[in-house]
Amino acid sequence: MTEIRYLKAVNTALSDAMDADPSVVLMGEDVGEAGGPFGASRGLLERFGPSRVLDGPISEAALAGAAVGAAMSGLRPVVEIMFMDFTTLVMDAMVNQAAKVRFMFGGQTSVPMVLRTPHGGGLGAGPQHSQCLEAWFAHVPGLKVVCPSDPASAYGLLRAAIADPDPVVFVENKALYAMKGEIADPPAPFAIGRAAIRRSGTDVTIVAYGAAVHTAGTAADRLAERGVSAEVVDLLSLQPWDEATVLASLSRTHRLVIVHEAVEAFGVGAEIAARMAQVGFDELDGPIMRVGAPFMPVPFSKGLEAAYMPSVDAVLQAVDKTLE
C-alpha cells in the first residue's frame, strides 16, 4: 500500500490508461501545457504528446460533441469540463448524442467516452462554480455516473470508466483533491455499479457518495460515542447504483438515512428513498431520511455557504429522527 492524494490518483489513472491503450486521448481546456486547471493532467502532455493530450479552447459544447464523434470512430476520449456547472454547455452532446447513439442506432456502435468534471462547494466559489448536478445525468438512460470518495476509488473507478464501452460521467469533488489515502500497489480496479461498506453497523444505514461519505463517517463516529452503531455505505456509482448492497444493509439496520451534497429535492437520494420504500418496505422501522442542500443556489459568503452545506449535525438530526 502507498499513500497518495486524490488528485494524484486521478492523474495516475489517466496516465496508466493512456499507457495501456493508445486510443485513449485527453481533451479539455488547459489540460495540456497547464496540466489541467486543478493539475489532474500534469505531466501528461510531456509524456504522451499533443496528439493525445489536446488543449482545447473554451468551447465545451464542441469538445464534448467531438468526443462523441471520436468515440464512434475508434478513440477513447476523456474530456475534462473544468467545473460541473459548465456541463450545462455539453448537455446536447451528452444527453441527445452520447447517451442515445448505441440505442438509437440499433447497437451498431457504442460511445466509449468519459466526461470528467469536479463538483462541490465549500471553497467560496459561488453559485456557478460549486454545483452538484450529477442527478441530471443519472436521469438519462444510456449514461453511467460515478462519484469516487477517496484516492483508491478515484483511481479504480476512473480506470473502469475509461475501459467502459459506454459514456461515463466521472464526478470528482474539488474539496477532496488534496485528500490523502491508501492505494494498493498495483492499484485495484473498481467495478462500476458496486457500492462499498465503509463502516459496519447495526442500528442505522447511512448511504452517501463523494465528499458526503466523510460527513457520514464523522457522524458515525459521533453516534458511536452515544452508543448508536451506524453502517456507512459509499455508493461510488450513481448510475447504475448498487440497490442490492443498500437493501442488504437496510435489512440489517432497518433504518435509512441518505446524505448528499447536492440539493435534496429531486436528487439521487429521492431515487434511493423511493426504491427502498418499495422493495425494502417490510424492513423499515422508521422513516427514510434525506440530508442534502436546501433548495437554493450555492452562496458565496463563507457563513452562508457553511449553512448551505449538509453538515454532520444535520446527519445526526436525521438519524435521531429515524430512531425515534
Add this chain to the structure above:
Amino acid sequence: MRDRELTERRLDEAAEITALLRDLLIVRRAEERLSAMFADGEVPGFIHLSIGQEAVSVGVMRALRVEDTLASTHRGHGHAIAKGMPLEGFFSELLAKNEGLCRGRGGSMHVADMSVGMLGANGIVGAGLSIALGSALAHKTLGRNAVAVAFFGDGALAEGLVHECMNLAALWKLPLLFVCENNGWGEFRPTSQQLAFALGDLASAYRIPHRIVDGNDVVAVAEAAEAVVRSIRKGEGPAVLECMTVRVRGHFEGDAQKYRDQAELDAMTERDPIRVVCERLAACGVNDTDLDGLTREVDAVIEAAVAAARRGTDPDPVAARHDVYTDGAAA
C-alpha cells in the same frame, strides 16, 4: 487519332455522368416512394425529404471512400443512401422494423450505417458538425488517411455549435469537409430573415477555404468535392463547400408550404438536378438518355427493398431495454 481520343474521353465522361444520374434517381425515387407511403400512413413519425437536393449527396459522395465518414442532419436520407446504406435496411428502418439498420429505434431522423461510415442523421440542428469534427480527430490521431464530412443546412448557421466546430477544425487542422446545403430556408422562414452574415464570411473569419457551387448540378458538386477532398486528404486542413440548392418539399412531409411563392416553386423544375444532369449528358453529345428506362430499373430495385421491408417483424420491447448499455443490463 486526336479525334478518337476526344471521343473516348467524351464517352467515359458520359458513362460517369450516367452513373451519377442513376445515383440521383435512386435517392429521388426512394424518397418519392417514402412520400407516397407516408401519405398512406405506412411510415410513422416525421420525415424530412431532400427532394431537389440530391445532387449534393450524390456529388459529394463521389469524392469519398468507404473509410471516410459523415455526419448528417434531420434531412439525411440522401446522405445515407448515397454513402452506401443498403436500401433494404433503410426502408426497414423507416417502417420501424426490427430488420432496420437501427432496429426500428431511430427511424428517419436517425438512419445510420457504421459499416459505410454513415455516423447518423441527427434530430438536433447543428449537432452533426461536432460528431464529424470528432470523427475527423479520430482519423488524424489514428493516422488514417480518411476524411470526415459534416452535412448541414443554412438553417443551422445561427447555432453556436457550428461556430465552435469551425474554430476547432481550423485550430486543429482536421481532415473535415463542411458541406452546407444552402436551400434558402430554415424550417418555415427564409434564412435571409435568420442570418446576419453569409457563410463565406464566416468561413473566412475562421481562415477556412470556402467554395461555392451550384448544388443542383451533380457534376459541378462532384468536381468541387473532389478538389477540396484532395486538399483535405493531403493534410491541408478543413474546407467549406457551400452548395446552392432548392428545397422542393416542405420542412417536413405534410407541410403545405403556404409560406412559399408559387413562382419560386415553379422555377424549381427548371433547376431540377435530374434535368440539369440530362443537359450535361446532352452537352457530351448523349441525346438519347433513356430516363424512363433508367427510372424503371431503379424503381425495381426500390420495390424489392420495400417488399423486403414490409416482410419485416416488429421490434421486441424486451430486447430494446437490454440494448441501452453495451453489457446488456436491463434498463
